[in-house]
Amino acid sequence: MRMNNTASSAPEPDAVVREELTRLRESIDNIDAAVVHMLAERFKCTQQVGHLKARHHLPPADAQREARQIARLRQLAENAKLDPAFAEKLLNFIIAEVIRHHETIAGNTDGNTDGSDAADVG
Numbered sequence: 001m002r003m004n005n006t007a008s009s010a011p012e013p014d015a016v017v018r019e020e021l022t023r024l025r026e027s028i029d030n031i032d033a034a035v036v037h038m039l040a041e042r043f044k045c046t047q048q049v050g051h052l053k054a055r056h057h058l059p060p061a062d063a064q065r066e067a068r069q070i071a072r073l074r075q076l077a078e079n080a081k082l083d084p085a086f087a088e089k090l091l092n093f094i095i096a097e098v099i100r101h102h103e104t105i106a107g108n109t110d111g112n113t114d115g116s117d118a119a120d121v122g
């Protein structure tokens with residue numbers, strides 16, 4: 001049976017665990033917010049790349065660039081003690097979405113960067 005601590009000022013073990021969990025979850029929430037903001041900035045850049053490529057009739061995907069990025073990211077992951085296979089999967093997932101955006105831009109617009117499409121330009 002668990003001892004009752006009401007006489008001492010020490011918190012109940014359950015309360016200590018809850019506080020630790022809350023503290024860790026606050027950090028996780030901050031990190032998740034940073035990830036979302038960083039991804040949003042990355043997609044702003046890749047959207048501009050997509051428009052540039054469309055304007056100059058370049059293909060949406062660049063396999064050589066991707067291979068260099070994957071090699072670099074795997075090394076960074078290893079140094080940071082993150083599973084390189086996970087880092088590679090994550091990057092491939094993001095790049096696949098970027099390429100999908102680039103294909104849409106190439107199909108729907110003249111590659112302008114102001115968010116309007118060719119039909120709006122007149």
Ligand SMILES: C=C(O[C@@H]1C=C(C(=O)O)C=C[C@H]1O)C(=O)O
Pocket residue numbers: 046049060061062063065066069094095098099102
């Ligand atoms: C953004 C680009 O387009 C594609 C998307 C990439 C990415 O999201 O990092 C990398 C290479 C390309 O397949 C690019 O060519 O730089």
